[in-house]
Amino acid sequence: MLKLAAILMGLPAALALSSTCCQALQDAGLAHVLYPNSTEYSSRTESYWSVSARLSPYCIVQPTCTSEVVKVVNTLVKDESCSSTKFAVRSGGHTVWPGSNNIDDGLTVDLGLMKDVTLDTKASVASISPGARWMNVYGTLEPHGWTVPGGRAGSVGVAGFLTGGGNSFYTARKGFACDNVKNFEVVTASGDVVNANADENPDLWQALKGGSAANFGIVTRFDMFAFQTGNLWGGTATYNKSETAAQIAAYVKWTDNINNYRDGSSIIFWSYLPAMSDIVILGAYEDTEGNEAPAGFDDFMAIPRISDTLRIASHKELTDELEQANGYRDIWFTMTIANNAEIFAKIVELHEAFVNEWKTLTSDNDFITQCMFQSIPTVFSVHSVERGGNVMGLDSEDRNAIMVLLDIAVKTAEEEAIARPLLRSYGEQMEAFAVSKDGLVSWKFLNYADSYQDPLASYGSANVEKIRAAAKKFDPEGVFQTKAPGGFKISKV
Numbered sequence: 384m385l386k387l388a389a390i391l392m393g394l395p396a397a398l399a400l401s402s403t404c405c406q407a408l409q410d411a412g413l414a415h416v417l418y419p420n421s422t423e424y425s426s427r428t429e430s431y432w433s434v435s436a437r438l439s440p441y442c443i444v445q446p447t448c449t450s451e452v453v454k455v456v457n458t459l460v461k462d463e464s465c466s467s468t469k470f471a472v473r474s475g476g477h478t479v480w481p482g483s484n485n486i487d488d489g490l491t492v493d494l495g496l497m498k499d500v501t502l503d504t505k506a507s508v509a510s511i512s513p514g515a516r517w518m519n520v521y522g523t524l525e526p527h528g529w530t531v532p533g534g535r536a537g538s539v540g541v542a543g544f545l546t547g548g549g550n551s552f553y554t555a556r557k558g559f560a561c562d563n564v565k566n567f568e569v570v571t572a573s574g575d576v577v578n579a580n581a582d583e584n585p586d587l588w589q590a591l592k593g594g595s596a597a598n599f600g601i602v603t604r605f606d607m608f609a610f611q612t613g614n615l616w617g618g619t620a621t622y623n624k625s626e627t628a629a630q631i632a633a634y635v636k637w638t639d640n641i642n643n644y645r646d647g648s649s650i651i652f653w654s655y656l657p658a659m660s661d662i663v664i665l666g667a668y669e670d671t672e673g674n675e676a677p678a679g680f681d682d683f684m685a686i687p688r689i690s691d692t693l694r695i696a697s698h699k700e701l702t703d704e705l706e707q708a709n710g711y712r713d714i715w716f717t718m719t720i721a722n723n724a725e726i727f728a729k730i731v732e733l734h735e736a737f738v739n740e741w742k743t744l745t746s747d748n749d750f751i752t753q754c755m756f757q758s759i760p761t762v763f764s765v766h767s768v769e770r771g772g773n774v775m776g777l778d779s780e781d782r783n784a785i786m787v788l789l790d791i792a793v794k795t796a797e798e799e800a801i802a803r804p805l806l807r808s809y810g811e812q813m814e815a816f817a818v819s820k821d822g823l824v825s826w827k828f829l830n831y832a833d834s835y836q837d838p839l840a841s842y843g844s845a846n847v848e849k850i851r852a853a854a855k856k857f858d859p860e861g862v863f864q865t866k867a868p869g870g871f872k873i874s875k876v
């Protein structure tokens with residue numbers, strides 16, 4: 384009937400049906416249904432970090448609590464006027480590529496109004512709603528002297544970060560951020576509210592640790608193990624790119640030493656910055672116990688630097704500092720290599736070649752690149768296993784590794800269309816070189832992967848089967864595989 388009415392009225396059927404689905408959400412009692420003609424809709428759209436992800440859903444629905452998420456899911460799944468409407472789920476909205484956390488021909492469930500953070504000091508548990516950003520989390524816990532392992536840029540969202548693994552300053556001490564989730568509260572496709580922890584639904588608990596929430600339901604609360612902390616030491620140091628060889632040597636040594644020095648964190652990246660009109664090297668260093676430049680950092684400290692912000696500061700202050708410019712179209716590519724200086728150097732060289740080629744293709748100096756290196760030593764997954772295990776499969780890697788994030792931020796859609804395949808081709812050259820030196824690690828970090836990469840498959844077949852089984856058990860009709868097409872889907876592996 385509705386379809387016929389839409390055709391008679393000369394409207395595209397999908398549009399008319401989606402609009403009636405938005406109306407059905409309002410009729411179900413949901414107060415926050417935003418249409419494109421409202422300023423709230425515009426400001427929610429602009430709050431996506433990457434311009435590439437700012438799509439145009441028919442409406443955005445913002446539930447305010449778990450029972451409203453149940454209403455949203457029940458309406459989307461069971462209401463006839465939503466039968467052909469697709470939807471996306473969004474928390475922080477930091478995934479950079481289009482179609483993960485937003486949708487053009489459907490509606491977006493935006494958890495941005497659910498951002499409570501509470502601390503139970505007796506239980507040492509912080510309960511965090513999915514729409515919180517890490518700066519809200521640290522900002523709430525820190526005045527009481529507590530924290531949790533989380534994002535290293537304060538604006539990053541909690542839900543995508545945690546269900547994609549989450550690399551934090553604390554990984555060498557506590558495993559990935561997801562390994563510190565005691566319990567997930569999830570609204571399943573059938574509208575049930577389930578808890579997933581070591582005792583209750585442990586299969587779902589494990590699958591949510593790295594398997595991406597996009598496969599199982601809508602996560603409405605994360606209960607994380609919290610701990611007491613004082614200030615940290617850290618900040619960033621900037622170096623001339625002529626220090627490349629010294630930095631690579633220092634980082635390779637650092638990566639092999641993490642097992643002996645677990646309080647430290649170090650990220651090194653080569654970055655083209657428009658303000659410098661050149662590539663510089665940046666190091667982001669942290670000691671999570673607040674020790675100033677301890678011996679583990681000696682090799683980095685010995686390299687002459689242009690400037691630094693190293694100091695004693697709180698977890699939140701250090702993540703405020705690592706915030707990155709938004710308002711660009713961001714394209715990312717990730718890969719993982721063995722801890723090998725020759726492969727590392729080749730990647731740095733190819734990044735510079737990429738920057739030089741990009742300069743010949745654009746007259747716009749306003750672009751940023753990063754070629755970022757982060758240690759993934761075997762001690763990380765030792766902690767993961769101790770804490771109940773995740774599905775990322777790093778425990779089967781017996782070499783200390785380094786993950787690479789290669790990215791470019793550009794201003795226009797035309798530039799994005801050229802930059803994406805170009806970045807990919809440089810990434811694939813890097814992978815081919817690593818393969819030729821027997822140093823490509825198959826694991827890919829989901830939180831850094833572009834849409835055409837396949838991080839879930841890189842977890843290994845046993846983990847893929849665990850994710851598949853949990854998705855099937857908690858969403859037997861496959862609602863989150865087909866009706867919510869965004870994100871990395873286990874059905875596509």
Ligand SMILES: Cc1cc2nc3c(=O)[nH]c(=O)nc-3n(C[C@H](O)[C@H](O)[C@H](O)COP(=O)(O)OP(=O)(O)OC[C@H]3O[C@@H](n4cnc5c(N)ncnc54)[C@H](O)[C@@H]3O)c2cc1C
Pocket residue numbers: 432471472473474475476477478479483484494513533534535536539540541542543544545547548549550551595596597598600601602603706707830831869870871
């Ligand atoms: C500036 C910046 C800094 C970063 N720093 C780090 C870092 O230090 N460490 C790290 O590991 N990663 C980092 N990342 C990557 C980041 O972890 C991912 O982009 C992550 O997805 C962000 O989480 P989000 O809540 O914003 O996700 P969104 O983009 O909102 O969602 C990601 C995916 O999860 C789904 N989803 C979101 N919320 C829910 C939910 N509640 N229930 C079910 N499905 C849901 C979405 O549909 C989507 O498929 C960074 C990213 C940026 C842009």
Ligand SMILES: *[C@@H]1O[C@H](CO)[C@@H](O)[C@H](O)[C@H]1NC(C)=O
Pocket residue numbers: 418419420421
């Ligand atoms: C905005 O659009 C919705 C849906 O089409 C409509 O119901 C509402 O009246 C419009 N509001 C304004 C202020 O135009």
Ligand SMILES: *[C@@H]1O[C@H](CO)[C@@H](O)[C@H](O)[C@H]1NC(C)=O
Pocket residue numbers: 623624625659661663689
């Ligand atoms: C790096 O060093 C070179 C050679 O000394 C110099 O020309 C260049 O300006 C330096 N770059 C920065 C960003 O300081």
